[in-house]
Structures are given as structure tokens and as C-alpha cells.
Amino acid sequence: MKLSSRIPFRLALKQTPEQRSSSIDTYQRTMLHSNLLRLVARGGPKRLMSTATKLTTVEVNDKTGIATLTMNRPPVNSQNVQLLEDLQKSITEIENNKSRGLILTSAMSNVFSAGLDIHEMYNTNEERLRIVWTELQNAWIALYGSSLPTAAAINGHAPAGGCLLATACEYRVMVPNCRIGLNETQLGIIAPKWLMSGFLNVLPKRVAERALTQGRMFTTQEAFEVGLVDEIANSKEEALEKCSAFIGSFAKVNSLARGLTKLQFRAENIKEFEKIREKDVANFIALASRPEIQKDMGIYLENLKKKGKK
Numbered sequence: 001m002k003l004s005s006r007i008p009f010r011l012a013l014k015q016t017p018e019q020r021s022s023s024i025d026t027y028q029r030t031m032l033h034s035n036l037l038r039l040v041a042r043g044g045p046k047r048l049m050s051t052a053t054k055l056t057t058v059e060v061n062d063k064t065g066i067a068t069l070t071m072n073r074p075p076v077n078s079q080n081v082q083l084l085e086d087l088q089k090s091i092t093e094i095e096n097n098k099s100r101g102l103i104l105t106s107a108m109s110n111v112f113s114a115g116l117d118i119h120e121m122y123n124t125n126e127e128r129l130r131i132v133w134t135e136l137q138n139a140w141i142a143l144y145g146s147s148l149p150t151a152a153a154i155n156g157h158a159p160a161g162g163c164l165l166a167t168a169c170e171y172r173v174m175v176p177n178c179r180i181g182l183n184e185t186q187l188g189i190i191a192p193k194w195l196m197s198g199f200l201n202v203l204p205k206r207v208a209e210r211a212l213t214q215g216r217m218f219t220t221q222e223a224f225e226v227g228l229v230d231e232i233a234n235s236k237e238e239a240l241e242k243c244s245a246f247i248g249s250f251a252k253v254n255s256l257a258r259g260l261t262k263l264q265f266r267a268e269n270i271k272e273f274e275k276i277r278e279k280d281v282a283n284f285i286a287l288a289s290r291p292e293i294q295k296d297m298g299i300y301l302e303n304l305k306k307k308g309k310k
């Protein structure tokens with residue numbers, strides 16, 4: 001069985017030793033291929049891929065081979081089921097079309113993603129809650145478990161689920177005067193462990209614990225200082241360039257070796273997540289259905305609306 005050198009981690013985890021050794025042939029071919037792609041050109045012609053998605057677009061730069069995945073759900077890219085499904089489709093498409101890397105960004109001018117769409121969790125039924133949470137899990141694992149180099153061009157605020165997507169990537173570049181963080185405790189809710197894993201990958205444990213217990217939203221500058229974002233860019237274009245440069249830094253590195261090394265860092269979190277994912281859905285349904293949580297969500301939504309009208 002021939003295996004792609006860009007096999008997603010969730011599948012690589014299930015490989016037998018024979019399958020792994022067959023990947024080594026691919027390894028050698030990939031070496032040759034990556035040697036041909038040494039220089040990363042910036043800019044260049046872009047090709048819009050034929051995605052069947054409504055709320056995401058994928059553009060591949062023909063010179064660099066890097067795909068830009070853009071979330072486009074006005075006004076704030078809040079993550080409803082459709083956006084979460086489209087994210088997964090686009091990630092799969094990028095993995096299958098042999099792109100050299102993936103940059104996640106937003107079509108909004110001041111918001112990367114406002115996190116889960118609270119309307120999807122409010123005043124709804126258990127089946128809908130199950131779908132919402134399962135799709136959030138699926139979108140996260142597709143990004144976190146991708147063997148491609150991934151980077152987030154955070155061109156606006158990234159609270160909660162927005163921060164989740166950004167920290168699922170390997171590199172983050174953020175524009176000034178925005179906020180990012182996992183603010184769940186401020187909303188009276190507890191983020192499960194898998195949801196914190198990207199955050200815990202990039203921050204020292206002590207900083208992460210304090211931020212998560214406080215539900216802290218970091219400004220761009222603060223996020224840079226603690227290492228939650230890797231660079232600050234003055235515009236979305238600059239953020240995209242910096243993300244491309246990060247992905248380009250792997251041009252001389254064999255992609256299979258790179259991907260499997262990434263896997264070794266993430267495998268434990270992924271395995272833990274796979275073990276508890278069904279229980280986690282049940283926990284979410286139980287929590288989100290509680291009358292006091294529903295009441296708080298209603299108040300939160302009202303306050304968001306009032307703020308918008310000011």
C-alpha cells in the first residue's frame with residue numbers, strides 16, 4: 001500500500017510497521033521533490049481551488065505551493081456547523097492537493113474568529129448540541145493533526161474557539177490592537193483538556209494555568225510577550241507573508257521526516273483526545289443543557305447585541 005508522505009497524523013497513528021516502511025520509499029521521492037522546491041517566492045499567481053464550500057475559500061500560490069484557507073462568515077466568523085464542516089473539507093482538500101503548507105486566516109477586517117456561534121448552543125436540542133460539538137472536535141483534529149506545516153495569520157480578534165484554531169497551527173502572526181485567548185471561565189464554562197492542548201503547547205504551564213483560570217484575553221503585544229503569538233505584523237498582507245516565510249523555512253527539510261516529528265510532539269494529545277472524544281460530547285451536551293448555563297448564554301448574547309448597537 002502506497003502511503004502519502006503527507007498522511008494526516010490521525011491516520012499515521014494507525015499505521016503498521018510494514019506500512020511505515022513503505023512510507024520510506026515515499027520519503028526518498030519526497031527528498032528529491034523538496035530539493036526542487038528550495039526557494040520560496042513571495043507573492044506570485046494564485047489559483048482559487050474548486051472547493052465545494054460556502055464559508056471558506058482556498059487559494060494556492062502557484063509559486064510557493066502554499067494554500068491560504070480563508071474563513072468567510074460575516075460578521076465575525078462565529079463557528080456554526082457549516083463553517084466547521086467547511087473548514088474540515090478545505091483542510092482535506094489542501095492535504096490532498098499536495099500543497100506545501102496551510103495558512104489559516106479570515107476575510108473579516110477586524111475578527112479572525114469569534115469562536116463558537118453561541119446561537120448554535122442556545123435554546124436548542126440535544127441532537128443539535130451533539131452535532132455542534134462533534135464538528136468542533138472534527139475541525140480541531142483535522143487542523144491539529146495535519147502533517148502539513150500550518151500557520152495562522154490572525155488578522156483580528158481570536159477569542160475562545162478562534163484561539164483554539166490559531167493554537168492548533170504551528171505558528172501564529174497577529175496584527176496589532178486585537179485580543180486572543182481562551183475566555184471560557186469568564187463565561188462560566190470549562191474548556192476540556194483537548195481544547196487547551198494547543199495553548200499548552202505554546203505557553204509555559206504556569207502562564208497557561210493562570211491565563212485559563214482567569215479566562216484572560218491577551219492583547220497582541222501581551223500575546224507576543226508570553227509566546228502565544230510568534231510575530232506581530234502591521235497588516236494582514238504582512239501577516240500572510242510572515243506565515244509564508246515560516247512555511248518556507250521547511251523548504252530544505254524532508255516533508256515526511258518533518259511531519260512525523262510533528263506527530264511525535266502531538267501524538268499523546270491526539271491519543272488522549274481519541275480516547276475521550278465520545279464522553280466529551282456527552283459532557284458538553286450535559287453542560288450546555290443546564291438551565292443556568294442556558295440562562296447565562298442568553299444574557300451573554302443580549303449583552304453582545306447591546307454592545308453592537310452602542
Ligand SMILES: CCCCCCC/C=C/C(=O)SCCNC(=O)CCNC(=O)[C@H](O)C(C)(C)COP(=O)(O)OP(=O)(O)OC[C@H]1O[C@@H](n2cnc3c(N)ncnc32)[C@H](O)[C@@H]1OP(=O)(O)O
Pocket residue numbers: 075076078110111113114115116117118119121157159160161162183184189190191192195284287288293301304305306307308309
Ligand atoms: C456550554 C459549554 C460550552 C463549552 C464551550 C467551550 C469552548 C468554546 C467556546 C466558544 O467559542 S464560546 C464563544 C466565545 N466567544 C466570545 O466570547 C466572543 C464574543 N464576541 C466578541 O467578543 C466580539 O463580537 C468580537 C469577536 C471581539 C468582535 O467585536 P465587534 O465589535 O467587531 O463585533 P460585535 O458587534 O461584538 O459582534 C457583531 C455581531 O456578531 C455577534 N457575535 C459576536 N460573537 C458571537 C458569537 N461567538 N456567537 C454568536 N454571535 C456572535 C454579535 O452579537 C453581533 O450581533 P448583532 O448585534 O449584529 O446581531
